[in-house]
Amino acid sequence: MILEFERPIRELEERIAELHRLAGPSAGLQAEISRLEGALDTAKRRIYANLSPYQRVQVARHPDRPNFRAYRDVLSDDFYELSGDRFFGDDPAVRGGLARLKRGGHNVVLLGHDKGGDTRSRVKGNFGMAHPEGYRKVKRLYELAGRFGLPIVVLVDTPGAFAGRGGEERGQAWAISADLMALARAPVPVISIIIGEGGSGGALAMCVADYVGMLENSYLSVIAPEACASIIFRDPGRAAEAAEALKLTARDLKQHGIVDEVLPEPLGGAHKEPETAIREVGDALDRVISGLSEADPGALIEARHERYRRIGTHAAGDTG
């Protein structure tokens, strides 16, 4: 899939490939090829270094972007999956289990939204939009992590919690609220990295954490920019403006003190070089888990409480 703003890059790439084909083994077109390669390099830097917020949202949604499965497979040498909410079913939109991370050998509970890798798994995983049973499975695993003193590691990648009849019948809001409460009191380190989409409550249920990292082109937002444009600007065509206004990019959120770190992506986005992005996340996880491994459970909960209790902007009122 080619994103709109990637078109000039793709065109240069195609022309270079064509010249190579025409030139065959001869060096006749080498000068022209070199010139185009220079132009390609410049275009890449110019375009990718200045992505607008809405372009980043598109990169975050790119179907080739490495997903939970890719991270899980590369970063852990044993993933012991655990399923089900013990009540209704198993929601494949979120997965979790016990995992041993290759970097540092840490035993953790690893969770994440699973957007799937091909059409079939994408549909099966409902594009990473979980139902209440998914959020209840997640809560079960948060509590299991607490019981066994294992850090909770979450890879967030969801357009949002699913909005549908079944979800409402089974208490979507209740399930998310319970996750927020469970994370708030988890007596183990909670480490969340947003690897793609961070859509509203469905993402927050998995990132009330001691450390929140964001890949450079991921986003976290209270609402999808398209929906925001429809509601606030009454014009879904103004999604790019809404994305700008919502301050949903990793850099904006770091600046506002909402997240701890922006993890760099390869030029053009994680889908251009998945292994580089995955390695970046793996390194961050090792560093953060090591840093929190000696933390006292009470102190962790206290610090997490302070962190989220503080966020907000209001002019102080009388307290009396």
Add this chain to the structure above:
Amino acid sequence: MDDAGFTKCERCGQPIYEKDLLTRFNVCPHCEFHFPLPAPERIRLLTDSGSFEERDRGMTAGDPLGFEGYEERLSRARMNTGLSDAVVSGVGKIGGRPVALAVMDFRFIGGSMGSVVGERVARTIELASAEGLPLVAVSASGGARMYEGVYSLMQLAKTSVALTRYIEGSLPYVSVLTDPTFGGVTASFATAADVIIAEPGARIGFAGARVIEQTTRERLPEGFQTAEFQRDHGMVDRIVHRLALKGDLERLLGFVA
């Protein structure tokens, strides 16, 4: 509201004396439809006369993202409601028993949860802890306040961390859900209560019915997301008529406070 002291019920279509509506706290005398109730009226309904003391009244919203149109929307809401934001909080007595109380007002930007709502609710929870009071929250909200972007989202986390402290103690938290309560408010403090009461017919859920119909093209059953639907699905403890709510809370607090 029409002129001449008459209005028409939007549910049954019958004419109602506005005076009747006022004395019945916005419940239709013909069909018992519960219209939204402004927070000051709700406080008058629930608390013993003269017992309510508002807290954090002077707290006002910032515009953290400099979002187009937000300041204007805020000043219009302030002017139209006389409130400073979408929740009024403080201490009052219910049947002689002091409680910490937070009451939302749907008229103020759809009862949306921004930083002031989150902060006032969190402070009310902490006030209840500090003074050993039961906590009562009355919700009416369309969800997040988009103008505050991620700050609005973070109020879900804020109220949740505050609540985890409160529920470590043995004081009760009662949540009253009124029409409509959706989104961020239901996905955080409004559903994390010991006892959840809803008003008859109130629409309560995560996503609104229109959004669901648009995204899934599912046909939704009659009464979808009403208080009765939520009770039947195990999400709400009781449905209580507005005019019986004070007495119902007094009974409940008699057991657990």
